[in-house]
Each structure stands twice: as structure tokens, then as C-alpha cells.
Amino acid sequence: QVQVVESGGGLVQAGASLRLSCAASGRTFRPYAMGWFRQASGKEREFVAAITWSAGVIYYADSVKGRFTISRDNAKKTVYLQMDSLKSEDTAVYYCAAGRYYTGSHYSQTSYDYWGQGTQVTVSS
Numbered sequence: 357q358v359q360v361v362e363s364g365g366g367l368v369q370a371g372a373s374l375r376l377s378c379a380a381s382g383r384t385f386r387p388y389a390m391g392w393f394r395q396a397s398g399k400e401r402e403f404v405a406a407i408t409w410s411a412g413v414i415y416y417a418d419s420v421k422g423r424f425t426i427s428r429d430n431a432k433k434t435v436y437l438q439m440d441s442l443k444s445e446d447t448a449v450y451y452c453a454a455g456r457y458y459t460g461s462h463y464s465q466t467s468y469d470y471w472g473q474g475t476q477v478t479v480s481s
Contacts, residue, residue, distance in 0.1 A: 358382035358470045362452045365475030370444055372479075376437040378452030378472060387454040389462055390435040391415075392426065394448035394477075401451070405437060406462040415462045420446075444481040449474040 364376040380387060391406030405426040406415045414426055425438040435452065453468035461467055 358385045358454065360452050360454050360470045360472040362450065362472040362475040365450060365477045367478045367480065368442055370442060370479055370481045372442055373438070373440045374442065374477060376439070376450055376452075376475060376477075378435045378437075380433045380435075380454045380470070385433070385454075385456075387433070388457050389455045389467070390428065391453050391455070391462060391468060392435075392437045393451045393453060393465065394446075395451070395474075396445075396448040399448075401465060403463045403465075404450070407435060408462070417463075439477070442477075442479045444479050446477060447479050448477060450477050 359381045362378045368374055387409050389406055389408045392404040393401050394404050395401040403417050404420055407426045407428050423441045428435045451474045452472040454470045455468040459467040
């Protein structure tokens with residue numbers, strides 16, 4: 357059974373940094389890609405960033421480009437989201453997701469098969 361577990365959320369001031377971690381368990385599980393999504397209160401869940409596991413190709417939402425950095429540790433099956441220059445509009449529950457196969461779009465939630473429970477990030481202005 358595959359589990360995806362996020363950690364690292366918290367409350368910070370605007371301009372600060374946070375690093376989220378996400379570990380995928382499952383001895384034989386090898387993701388095609390892993391991604392981060394977020395959902396602010398009263399809004400739909402939106403794509404943040406993704407990385408393919410073998411080639412390390414990276415995708416970002418325009419709203420976080422230049423401020424967030426996604427990376428991976430293949431041996432630990434862990435993906436990280438370094439968030440710098442945080443803004444109040446980054447406040448949301450952040451979800452990590454893992455996809456088993458290539459689906460043509462890393463931006464779509466339907467491309468991911470396993471999801472974490474989410475971790476709250478709150479940025480005060």
C-alpha cells in the first residue's frame with residue numbers, strides 16, 4: 357500500500373521561508389512524478405509544482421515561479437518544496453501527490469494517484 361505524508365507546514369510572517377517535505381512509502385512503489393497542490397479557504401485546489409522522478413523535469417505555477425523550488429531525493433522517495441518570499445496569498449493547505457504513470461499533464465489533479473492529508477501553511481502580513 358502506498359502512503360504519502362507531508363510535513364513542515366506552519367505559521368510564518370510575510371517574506372519568510374518554509375520547507376515542506378513529502379515522503380512516499382511503499383517498498384516497490386516508484387512514482388512517475390510527484391507534485392504539490394494547495395487549497396486556500398473557499399477556493400479550489402490548485403497546482404503549485406511538480407517534478408518527474410527519473411529525469412527531474414520541473415513544472416511550476418506562474419504564481420510561485422522564482423519563489424518556490426521543488427526538489428527530490430530518489431533514495432528516500434521524498435520530495436521537497438522550498439518556499440521563499442512567502443506572501444499572505446500563499447496561505448493554504450498544501451497537498452503532496454504521487455502519480456504512477458505519465459498522463460500528459462503534470463498540472464492536473466487527475467494525473468496523481470496518491471494524496472497526502474495536507475499540511476497548513478499560514479503567512480501573516
